[in-house]
Amino acid sequence: MSLVDRHVGFVDALRRAGLPVSLAEGLDAARALAVIELTERETLREAYAATMVKRPSYRPGFDTLFDLWFPPVTSALRAPRETGTDADELDLGQADLARLRDRLAELLLGDAGATGDPAFAEFVRAMVERFGRQPAGAGRQNWFSYSVMRALSPGTLMARMLDEVLRGQERGGLAEKVARRRLTDNITGFEDAVASDVRRRIAEDSGVEKIARSVVKPPVDQIDFLRVTKADLAALRREVYPLARRLAARLTIKHRLGQRGRLDFRRTVRASLSTGGVPMVTHMRPRRPHKPELVVLCDASDSVATFSHFTLLLTYALREQFTKVRAFAFVDTVDEITRFFAPGTDVVDAITTMTREADISRFGRSDYGHSFEGFAEKYGDAIGPRTSLLILGDARSNYQRPALATLRRLAGEARHAYWLNPEPHAQWDTGDSIATSYGTVVEMHECRNVAQLAAFIEDLA
Amino acid sequence: MTSWFTSPADAGERLAAVGYLADDGIATSVFLAAALGKPLLAEGPAGVGKTQLAKVVAAATGAELIRLQCYEGLDEARALYEWNYKKQLLRIQASGDQGWAETHDDIFSEEFLLERPLLKAIRRTAPTVLLIDEIDKADVEVEGLLLEILSDYQVTIPELGTIVATRKPYVVLTSNATRELSEALKRRCLYLHLDYPSPERERDIVLAQVPGIEASLAEQLARTVATLRALELKKSPSIAETIDWAHTLLALGRTELDESTTTGTLGVVLKHASDQTRAIKELGLPAR
Numbered sequence: 001m002s003l004v005d006r007h008v009g010f011v012d013a014l015r016r017a018g019l020p021v022s023l024a025e026g027l028d029a030a031r032a033l034a035v036i037e038l039t040e041r042e043t044l045r046e047a048y049a050a051t052m053v054k055r056p057s058y059r060p061g062f063d064t065l066f067d068l069w070f071p072p073v074t075s076a077l078r079a080p081r082e083t084g085t086d087a088d089e090l091d092l093g094q095a096d097l098a099r100l101r102d103r104l105a106e107l108l109l110g111d112a113g114a115t116g117d118p119a120f121a122e123f124v125r126a127m128v129e130r131f132g133r134q135p136a137g138a139g140r141q142n143w144f145s146y147s148v149m150r151a152l153s154p155g156t157l158m159a160r161m162l163d164e165v166l167r168g169q170e171r172g173g174l175a176e177k178v179a180r181r182r183l184t185d186n187i188t189g190f191e192d193a194v195a196s197d198v199r200r201r202i203a204e205d206s207g208v209e210k211i212a213r214s215v216v217k218p219p220v221d222q223i224d225f226l227r228v229t230k231a232d233l234a235a236l237r238r239e240v241y242p243l244a245r246r247l248a249a250r251l252t253i254k255h256r257l258g259q260r261g262r263l264d265f266r267r268t269v270r271a272s273l274s275t276g277g278v279p280m281v282t283h284m285r286p287r288r289p290h291k292p293e294l295v296v297l298c299d300a301s302d303s304v305a306t307f308s309h310f311t312l313l314l315t316y317a318l319r320e321q322f323t324k325v326r327a328f329a330f331v332d333t334v335d336e337i338t339r340f341f342a343p344g345t346d347v348v349d350a351i352t353t354m355t356r357e358a359d360i361s362r363f364g365r366s367d368y369g370h371s372f373e374g375f376a377e378k379y380g381d382a383i384g385p386r387t388s389l390l391i392l393g394d395a396r397s398n399y400q401r402p403a404l405a406t407l408r409r410l411a412g413e414a415r416h417a418y419w420l421n422p423e424p425h426a427q428w429d430t431g432d433s434i435a436t437s438y439g440t441v442v443e444m445h446e447c448r449n450v451a452q453l454a455a456f457i458e459d460l461a
Numbered sequence: 462m463t464s465w466f467t468s469p470a471d472a473g474e475r476l477a478a479v480g481y482l483a484d485d486g487i488a489t490s491v492f493l494a495a496a497l498g499k500p501l502l503a504e505g506p507a508g509v510g511k512t513q514l515a516k517v518v519a520a521a522t523g524a525e526l527i528r529l530q531c532y533e534g535l536d537e538a539r540a541l542y543e544w545n546y547k548k549q550l551l552r553i554q555a556s557g558d559q560g561w562a563e564t565h566d567d568i569f570s571e572e573f574l575l576e577r578p579l580l581k582a583i584r585r586t587a588p589t590v591l592l593i594d595e596i597d598k599a600d601v602e603v604e605g606l607l608l609e610i611l612s613d614y615q616v617t618i619p620e621l622g623t624i625v626a627t628r629k630p631y632v633v634l635t636s637n638a639t640r641e642l643s644e645a646l647k648r649r650c651l652y653l654h655l656d657y658p659s660p661e662r663e664r665d666i667v668l669a670q671v672p673g674i675e676a677s678l679a680e681q682l683a684r685t686v687a688t689l690r691a692l693e694l695k696k697s698p699s700i701a702e703t704i705d706w707a708h709t710l711l712a713l714g715r716t717e718l719d720e721s722t723t724t725g726t727l728g729v730v731l732k733h734a735s736d737q738t739r740a741i742k743e744l745g746l747p748a749r
Contacts, residue, residue: 022648028497035496036469036489043469046489054652056504114659174685174720177744181688182660237693 007033010069013209014052017061017216021052028052041072057219064199064215068208071200072121092126097151100127104190105157109164111182113189124193127152132198143201145194154187221450225307225422233306239450240313293324293386295414297375298337299393300329300355301366307422307447309351311392314453316341316350326382329354330371331361336379366396368438369403376406389414391442394423395435402434408441420447420456465495465522465588465631481510481517482665490653491518500611500632502596502647505655507637508699514655515592515633524588524631529578531599537606542618543575569620579607582630583616589630596646597636604646611649658700660687666700671707681718682707689730692743698730705729720746 011026029051036047045066053062092100103123107113112120128143131151136142158180165179203211220235228236267283296315298308308329315327329337340354383389389411411417419442421428421435428435435444447453466472473488483491491514494501503511519526529540549568556564576584582591593607610616614626634650636642658666664683667674682703690697698706706729715722724746731737741748 020644024648028499028651031497032493035493040469042485043489046469046486047493049486050490050493050651050653054502054647054650056654056656059654111661114661174718174723174744174746178681178684178688181691182684185687234693 003033003038004030006069009208010048010065011052013065013069013212014062016213017065018218018222019053019058019062025052025054041070044070055219057221061216061219064196065212067196068199068203068212068215071203073125075201075204092123093130101152101157104152104154105161105164108154108157108183108186108190109161111186113186113193121193124190124197128194128197128201132194132201141205143198143205145191145198148194148198149191154190158183158187221454223450224448225310226304226448228306233309236310236450237313240310243314243450243454293384293388294326295382295387295389296325296327297334297371297389297391298327298329299331299366299368300358300360301331301364303366303396304392304394304422308392310450311420311453312337312341312351315390326379328375328379328382329358329360330366330375332365332367332370333360333362334371334374334378335359365398366393367400368393368395368397368434369401369406372403372406372410376410380410383410383413385413385415387414389417389442391417391419392422393419394421394433395419395428395438395444396431396433399432402437404437404441407438411442417442418456419444420453421445422447424448465518466492468492475521476517479517479520480669481513481521482662482669484658484662486653487514487655490651494633494651495631497651498629500634500650501653502634502636502642502650503653503655504636504638506657506697506699508701509655509657510700511635511655512592512594515590515594515635518631518633519590522588522590522631524590525585526590526592527578527582527585527630528592528594531593531595531597531603533598533600535599535603539577540579540603540606541577541616542580543577544569545573545575549573571621574618574621579610580616580624582632583610583614583624583626585630586627588628591630591632593632593634595637596634597639597642601643604643608645608649611646657687657690657697660684663687663700663703667704667707670704671711674707674711675716678710678716678718679707682710685718685723686730688744689740692739694731694736694739695733696731696736702730724748 007026007030011021011029014021029048032047032051033044036043038044045063048066049059049062053059092103095103107117107120107123110117127148128145131148132143132145134142134144134147161183162176162179165183166175199211199215220232220239223232223236262285264283264285268279268281271281271283272279294315296312298312300308312327315325326336326338327341328334335358337354337358340350340358419438421444423433423435423446425446427433428439438444445452445456447456466475469485469489469492472492473483476483476488476491490501493499503514505511515528516526518524552568552573553564556567578591582589596604596607611632614629615623617623657663660680660683663686664676664679667679667682668676671679686698686703686706706726709726709729710718710722713722713726723744724741727737727740727746731740740746
């Protein structure tokens with residue numbers, strides 16, 4: 001395969017994985033190839049990244065694909081290692097497991113992965129070679145990373161490595177936390193390196209294109225709220241503050257751009273003195289910024305837990321922008337949860353306390369109708385002409401009464417009312433979902449990922 | 462046009478010589494921006510050395526730095542050029558009975574043109590680094606204004622015609638990502654995402670920036686800051702704050718970062734009360 005073919009194939013794979021690489025950017029990358037040293041792999045990687053990856057959330061996918069298309073080694077062409085240079089050198093293909101684990105602990109303690117020590121890469125390759133192979137049919141083989149992890153089980157080395165690092169220092173303190181963090185990072189680095197090498201071997205056996213299609217995860221702002229894993233959730237939470245900040249910045253800009261306010265009589269008359277009492281220039285008062293009040297009504301049942309979790313975080317990150325934010329949660333009974341989010345409290349803790357203490361569930365199955373009626377009865381005065389009402393939920397009411405009239409009245413009293421539904425549009429009205437009925441009363445938006453949520457709030461402002 | 466850097470490695474070395482430790486990504490992007498003649502867009506959280514990057518590129522190559530600080534409401538007259546209309550008025554009054562055509566040609570000439578940073582950078586003949594700082598703070602219209610300059614290195618002034626750069630300036634744009642920049646702008650730039658450094662690199666930065674600090678303390682600092690960043694904080698500590706922390710510890714005469722010292726000086730790196738509470742809880746520090 002020539003360099004041009006490989007380049008074109010790589011660009012194509014990036015586009016397939018959802019990275020928007022324009023023709024011009026592809027050409028820039030090709031021009032960059034002409035001025036750099038192609039034998040420097042990291043330079044090549046960064047050159048591609050600089051010209052084609054213009055958003056940090058695309059970078060992990062890019063790195064995975066880069067490792068596949070420009071692998072650090074190929075099994076067939078590997079130069080035989082020079083042996084015998086060091087008498088104590090471990091023979092990675094033959095040594096017993098205990099010694100291999102010693103070696104791994106040594107590498108992890110020395111931050112070998114982070115500093116790019118070649119011995120680390122070599123160790124990873126040897127381990128995949130030795131433990132990762134599983135025969136599959138005649139003359140074929142499969143590669144797995146879990147079997148490598150099972151054999152070496154780096155997690156169980158932790159206690160012993162911590163002893164080594166702390167060397168008699170007091171346990172449980174800051175030093176241990178810091179060391180633990182460092183070692184966990186190194187272990188993750190080892191797992192990633194093994195997974196990457198496994199992918200490379202699979203690609204060698206069955207072709208790059210085939211595996212490229214299945215390995216790249218969507219960027220974090222495209223992850224479906226309803227399919228979030230625990231690891232993703234942490235990453236999502238990290239998106240909250242930048243998102244809130246971005247939206248806040250956006251809101252203030254919009255405020256200032258709005259038309260000027262009423263005539264400032266005093267300033268106009270004062271200014272007219274310089275033109276002999278004739279008012280030539282009018283001065284206006286700056287417009288009072290419109291600070292809307294926000295009422296959030298949130299389905300907290302298990303089916304949409306991650307979604308409401310995330311939106312609540314965002315709501316409270318945004319509270320500086322609104323004069324007043326009140327939040328209510330419900331499963332089949334509604335309760336105010338504003339008190340759990342007092343300023344300065346830690347949001348993650350607040351959500352934990354909320355799920356434990358708030359009185360929102362009688363039978364544990366969502367009942368929108370009963371919740372809306374309860375809300376109108378108990379907290380109806382929360383909604384006024386300056387309020388934006390935001391309802392979050394999947395509109396799956398377990399075949400209970402919808403209480404459409406109550407909702408219509410609530411929506412009518414509010415300045416705006418919106419409904420965010422984390423389900424894809426195609427699934428609305430299937431099963432017990434009554435999305436369209438509610439949609440006729442309150443404007444309903446599909447909101448499946450951070451990108452859609454951001455788009456919605458920008459329109460709202 | 463003479464080349465700014467000969468290779469990524471060369472870029473890395475020359476930046477290091479002026480006190481900026483570049484990793485592979487930074488060195489490659491800095492080199493490519495010059496080699497391909499494209500602007501470099503550096504994006505990332507506050508305090509990771511985006512603006513500093515432009516400054517050290519200027520210092521390493523002996524070029525002059527021209528800076529355009531963006532803010533809300535920045536317009537053409539502040540960024541590009543402006544006619545000195547007061548002087549034009551004087552000229553018209555002084556001209557007496559001169560004809561209209563003559564005066565018109567006269568008052569739209571070089572003499573009455575006020576150069577702003579962008580035009581200045583385009584017209585300079587000596588090596589120039591143009592820093593367009595915090596582009597995300599400016600309004601969206603400013604991005605449109607920049608497109609002609611960034612892709613063709615030219616400026617069109619209706620009365621004077623198009624001014625093409627005699628020598629392409631080295632352009633660095635920085636952004637804190639408070640808003641998404643337009644695709645058109647991103648497409649014209651090389652993109653460099655500057656993030657918090659690895660503990661190893663941060664240790665080296667602290668050693669380079671804070672003279673007189675012990676290597677073991679720098680290591681401890683870098684590791685602790687990395688641990689803090691892993692917590693879910695409102696605002697993670699920046700490199701600048703790590704360096705402040707190092708200075709603080711030196712001033713206090715500490716040679717080790719133990720629990721009580723950490724609690725006592727946590728305010729240097731964490732500036733939100735809730736972040737401090739969280740760090741104290743998660744790291745098991747003694748309460749103050």
